[in-house]
Amino acid sequence: MDNLTPQDLFSPSKARQKRAQAADWAQIDSWLSYKYSGRTVPTFERNEETLKVLRELATANERADEERMMLERVERDACKELEEDEKTQNAEDEKILRTIEAHLSPEGSESLRALASTAVALNAPSANPETLAHALIANTSTSQTLSNNLAHMQTLQDCLDRQHALLRTQLNELQTNPAFTAPSSVQRQTTEQTRQTKLLRTKIREYEDKLAALQSSQGRNTTTPASKNVSSAEAIADMLEQQSALDALRQRVEGLEKGVDEFAGLPADKEAARKEVGKLEVELDNVRRRRDALFEALVGR
Incomplete structure (x- = not known):
């Protein structure tokens, strides 16, 4: 908390971050x-x-310490179980086993050891040959x-490696090929448009207000028969002129809006816009390939 600046004191998020860092340290x-x-910690x-x-x-x-402690506990439990098994072994069974081993031929002893080793390796509940076979x-x-x-999985890994190499090649092509570079004037043109x-x-709204005022004035002038023919020709000519100017402005605005809409999805940053254009061109190429493949499939039929 000693390294808090005066700006941090007025920023709850920065102060909270500093407190968390201090607790971590x-x-x-x-x-x-x-x-x-007890030894000196290196600086x-x-x-x-x-x-x-x-x-x-x-x-x-x-x-790692938790895993080591769990392993030691499991080893202790296993040793304890082995000791308990040795204590519970029947002395008569051991005597019978030693007698059998003493009267077996070398081949029989080898077979007995092989049978026991197989049962242990397979974790079989008994040394019954049928059980061992299953x-x-x-x-x-x-x-x-x-x-x-x-x-x-190995085949899938190889396929993924090839796809990864292909994508890296395409990414390098998009980053280095001048054909995928957006013009430097895109941002300036977008801002100007x-x-x-x-x-x-703004001008359209202004002309619309003037046209509404003219229409209202024309309506008031035509309410009296005396004033019907005084300024009707002038008002109509002015109205037609304003209407023509308004239509021209509307067409111009629609053209500019269409030009701006073409760049509406691009980010403001030039490099980000270039990357977005490159990504869209790659998607366009993929769509074209799928279209060509579908067309070839239809022709093959």
């Missing part, structure tokens, strides 16, 4: 002090990038399915 300092165990530059990296490092370290078939089926999925459109709209 306090957590990082506490974590570093714990990790160095480093305190900025946004360093804080972000240290936060990610602290999060990854905490996650477990082996299921394991083989799962392995084949995973191999097929892996091959499919917008200004002229506003000016002409």
Whole structure:
């Protein structure tokens, strides 16, 4: 909070951001002090990038510590279960097993060990040959399915890599080819046409008000028979002249509006407008390719 500026004091969002950064730095300092165990923490530059990296490092370290603690707990539980299993083993069963092993031939001992190893590897509930056969078939089926999925994923990855390379090539073409560069005068022309459109709209409203006033005056003049023929010819000529000027202005405004509408979707920034034009041209090329493909398909039929 010591690095707050006077401007930050009048900005609640900046003050809130500074408080959050101060809390993050306090957590990082506490974590570093714990990790160095009383040793001097090396000095480093305190900025946004360093804080972000240290936060990610602290999060990854905490996650690794949690995983290590879980692994140690699982190992302790497994050792405890093994010890309990050894305590509950029947001495008579061990005696029978040793007697069988002593009277088996070398081939029989090897077969017994192979059977036991297979049951353990397949995680089978018993050493029954039928059970082992079913477990082996299921394991083989799962392995084949995973191999097929892996091959499919590899093919999909290769396709994505090719598409990515193609898109990068097209992006480079759009960024470097002068044909996709918008004219430098687009923004100036758009601004000028917008200004002229506003000016002409103002003039149209002014002429419409004058025309309404003339029509109202003409209506009042025609109410009395004496004044009907006094200024009717002049008023009609003036009205026709104003109407012609108004029609010409309307046509000009409509033409300018159509010209401005062509650039309505483009951003104000020149580089962003160029990128938008390039993107639209790429979409146009894609639509043309699809059209040509559909046409070829129709011709092939």
